[in-house]
Amino acid sequence: MDINLEECYQVLEVDDSAEVEDIEKAYFRIVGECLKRGEKERIETVKNAYQLLINHRKSQQEEESAQGQRSYEQEVTNNVARALRGMSLMIKVEAFVDHLEIKIRGSKPRQKATILNLIYQSLKLSDILQHTLVKVVAQKTVKTHFWQEDINFTPNRNNQVYSNDYLLLQEAEKTLNTYVLPIAGAIALAFSFAEVLTWFIGMWVHEFGHATIAWFSGYRAMITFGATITTLEKSNFVYFGILFLLGLTFYTGWKEKKNSPMIVAVILIILQFIFTWIVSYSDYVTLMAFGGIGGEFYLSTLLIIAFYWRLPEKFYWDFWRFGSVAIGAITFFSSFTKWHNIKVGRDNIPWGTLWGGRGDSGGDLNILNDYSGWSANQIIGTYVSLSNICLMVIIGFYLFHLFKSRPELWVKIRQLFR
Template sequence: MDINLEECYQILEVDELAELAQIEKAYFRLVGECLKRGEKERIETIKTAYQTLLNHRKTQQQEESTQGQKAYEQEITNGIARALRGMALMIRVDATVEYVEIKIRGSKPRQKSTILHLIYEYLRGADNLQHTLVRVTALKTVKTHFWQEDINLAPDRHNQVYANDYILLQEGEKTLNTYVLPIAGAIALAFSYAEVLTWFIGMWVHEFGHATVAWLSGYRALVTFGATITTLEKSNFVYFGILFLLGLTLYTGWKEKKKSTMIIAIILIILQFILTWIVSYTNYVTLMAFSGIGGEFYLSTLLIIAFYWRLPEKFYWDFWRFGAVAVGAITFFSSFTKWHNIKVGKDNIPWGTLWGGRGDSGGDLNILNDYAGWTTTQIVGTYISLSNICLAVIIGFYLYHLFKSRPELWVKIRRLFP
């Protein structure tokens, strides 16, 4: 018996807007009435009408569900496409009961970190996301992929899977690389109003500037308050002792695969050899005089950029680097400001020594002027140039590590220049 939908509604005495529960209720009511009246033939008609409407509603629900899923997938696809805009990637989203899979084509293996960070950033703020598990797959071919990671957005952190750890473990370092240097600059600016404290910190960096040159040149040196005491004769103990320490540092860096440590050790070994065996005593005296204020620039710069280095575990650098970057920033900012003020005539050249006053001929700048023959203009110009070079190095290191830890910034910058 073929019955159209309109007849089915009439037979069951319901309208087209009736819910399945209402249709089912009407069906059982009519069947009951027919049984009481003995109208068995009509029961078959009612059953046919009921089954027809039931199949129709199920088909209708399936179509609505399919359309809803497609709309959901398209919504997520559009969101991911916006998040990855500028990377020229093809994106497809497939939603299952258990998870949403984001398939990406056209990516390169080295883009994994960038893609995961941008997607994770979008997912955390997506109001339309109905799943807590998201699988990200970077396709190589139709059947193979470069990599695949799961992101679990469940509230329970203990149930989160590897991709969250892969991303979240880098969040702390990203934050440090972004904000530590600006914060250190702000601290240096605040300390500039406490001149005595700034001078005290910078004084030790100044003296270590002298001492490091003496040690690398093979001379004994003792850093004291406001002075560095050195011997007049070279010491094999100092040379080979420091060489041994540098060699041990090189070996430790190689063993722990710390490239920055190895590079620094090799540079210092070469520099030590040159200063000890090649540089003349006259040039050593000049270099010693220069390295006090010079150290305020290049040593403070090294303290700042060393924040980004990975040194051997026994150095406990992950802890000490915070103090080092603060000391470096305070010293550098103070010296940079002072010498640029000297250049424009707002401050005086620091002739003499702490203990002997401005007239002490043993002062660093006095030696450069009297012994090495540097003019006042040369002295100021040299330290200004050194300060500018060091500033460029600091900014360069900051930007390099900023973009290294936040590769998605390149994508966001490219969006500004379509």
């Protein structure tokens, strides 16, 4: 017997909003009633109505599901497209039962980290994601690809985590790279109001400036409170001892596949050779006098930028780098402001020594003036220039590592000018 949908609803005593479960319940209830009453002919009609409604409702659900999936895919596509705007990429999103696949066309292999980071950030900040596994594929052709990477999210969207740490820095490390220098600057500014404490910290950096010149020139040097004591004769023990330590640093960096310590070690080995065997004694005296205040700039700069270096694990640098950047920032800010104030006449040149006073001819600047023939203006200009160079190095390192850990920032900046 032919029966239409409207009659099916009437036979099963349900309305057109009934779900599959409602239809099944109605079917078994009516069949049970028919069996009790002995209405076997009606059971056949009920079965036909049930089968027709079930097929119709399942077909509707499949269509709704397909439409919902298309809507979901389009929503993700729009979200990712906004994140990658300006990169001229084609994007296709497909949703599967166990994962979401995002296909990218038109990218370059070197853009991998940037693309992954932008996609990760866009999905993390949205509430549209329905999958915990997202596969990102950078296609070369329809059948081949440059690379494929998985992004795993936890079910709790308030605590999403990217699992591939070797591609993207941990969120904590990103935050550090973003805010460590501004925070260190704020600390340095706060310490500037505690002049005695700032002087005490800077004094040790100052003396290390003298000592490093002596050590790298092959002389023994001992740092004391407010002074650095050096020998008059060069020491092979000092030269080869430092050379051994630098070689060990290079080897450890090579073993752990970390470039920063290897590069620094090579540069310092070259400088050590030049200072020890090529620089004359008169130039050494000048460098020693210059190295105190000079060290306040270049050593503090090294302490700051070294925060971003990945040194060998035996150095425990992940712990010590926080103290390093704070000491560097405090010393650099104090010396930078002092010498710029001296330049404009707001402060005086610090002639003399801590123990002998301003009239002590053995002071660093006195030696530069009397022994090396530097004029007061030359002294001021040299240290101000050095401070400006160091500041540019610090800012350059900060911006480089900021964009390295957050490549999406560069894309967003480019998007502003499109």
